[in-house]
Amino acid sequence: MTASSHFHTKEPIQPVMTPEAATDAHGEAATDPPHLTLDALAVDFHLATGPVRAVNGASLTFHHGTIHGIVGESGCGKSVLGLSLLGLLPPYAAVTGRIHYRGQNLLQCRERDFRRLRGRSIGLIPQSPQDSLNPVVPLGRQLLDALWHHALPRSEKQSLLCRLLNQLGFSSPASLMQAYAFQLSGGMQQRVLAAMGVAADPAWILADEPTKGLDQISKEQTVQLLKTVTAQSRRGLIVITHDLPMAAALCDQVSVMYAGEMLETGPHTLTTPCHPYTRGLLASLPEKGFQPMAGKPPALGTRFTGCAFSSRCPAAMARCQTQKPPESRPKDAPRQKVRCFLYA
Numbered sequence: 001m002t003a004s005s006h007f008h009t010k011e012p013i014q015p016v017m018t019p020e021a022a023t024d025a026h027g028e029a030a031t032d033p034p035h036l037t038l039d040a041l042a043v044d045f046h047l048a049t050g051p052v053r054a055v056n057g058a059s060l061t062f063h064h065g066t067i068h069g070i071v072g073e074s075g076c077g078k079s080v081l082g083l084s085l086l087g088l089l090p091p092y093a094a095v096t097g098r099i100h101y102r103g104q105n106l107l108q109c110r111e112r113d114f115r116r117l118r119g120r121s122i123g124l125i126p127q128s129p130q131d132s133l134n135p136v137v138p139l140g141r142q143l144l145d146a147l148w149h150h151a152l153p154r155s156e157k158q159s160l161l162c163r164l165l166n167q168l169g170f171s172s173p174a175s176l177m178q179a180y181a182f183q184l185s186g187g188m189q190q191r192v193l194a195a196m197g198v199a200a201d202p203a204w205i206l207a208d209e210p211t212k213g214l215d216q217i218s219k220e221q222t223v224q225l226l227k228t229v230t231a232q233s234r235r236g237l238i239v240i241t242h243d244l245p246m247a248a249a250l251c252d253q254v255s256v257m258y259a260g261e262m263l264e265t266g267p268h269t270l271t272t273p274c275h276p277y278t279r280g281l282l283a284s285l286p287e288k289g290f291q292p293m294a295g296k297p298p299a300l301g302t303r304f305t306g307c308a309f310s311s312r313c314p315a316a317m318a319r320c321q322t323q324k325p326p327e328s329r330p331k332d333a334p335r336q337k338v339r340c341f342l343y344a
């Protein structure tokens, strides 16, 4: 294996631009920035054990050209939210609300339209190389699959992929294309996945737990890689992660999710948090003194009349149990949006 194991980027990533990549799913020319807006998005799973509401009325705009992090404890609904953007929830999931993208509601897209959107408009950098790369198929074939909807000759697709891999730090893309996943280090596999996610030049990239299980050096390389693939403000990136320091280093905006709801969003979420839950999350980090929060998130079948965090909140007031806090902008942090009566 001769591909370079050192990640370095020589030049900004050049888009793999074809005429069809500049149009939306219906073939219309894109003019406005393609923001992604969630409007009261809710996802319910009706299971034999009872209903589970994994996403509970999330409203939020992901601004194109920015990196937006979604953080929160395990099971709070981050991945389900990500899958709903890609139309990849299982058929038994009941999804309500709207996801606006380029004048259409993605929730009303037919599967055929979603297939065109995936990869081309919203690319996915999946969580784990072990689960996402096929061990018995050469990497080149898997990379070519990411360009299945491009009407280019195979040789052009290959040279386009070689350029992209080169920009992602592989010095011998041609030999990489013939290699198998097991011949690569974890960091290199991550870069191959990133190449797959951006190959079709999507306007958006979704990365779910991109640093999970990586050592510190590979984590830093991944952060660099994600910055590189979103450079030039040509793309938007949504990063789902447990890794608060990584999110703080990478993201322009961070949203905090709790029991399927967005409790705080803004550019200062992880530096000067407003919501008591965000403060608690940060205080539980080892570098911040490792003070774990009392209690556990509620079971997702629970329906709340008040604030979902109220039972654990050190600042809870009587009305927090009975009324849902509106989204407010704190006076001394007007760029943050916070669902908490402390700021209402």
Ligand SMILES: Nc1ncnc2c1ncn2[C@@H]1O[C@H](COP(=O)(O)OP(=O)(O)OP(=O)(O)O)[C@@H](O)[C@H]1O
Residues within 6 Å of the ligand: 045, 047, 052, 054, 072, 073, 074, 075, 076, 077, 078, 079, 080, 081, 090, 242, 300
């Ligand atoms: N396909 C599914 N069928 C039924 N329930 C599901 C399904 N996918 C997720 N859930 C449930 O929805 C809730 C939210 O799950 P999700 O995977 O979005 O959490 P998460 O925030 O991504 O957690 P983690 O950080 O551990 O990845 C969980 O209670 C989970 O069990």
Ligand code: NI
Residues within 6 Å of the ligand: 078, 079, 080, 208
């Ligand atoms: Ni997840």
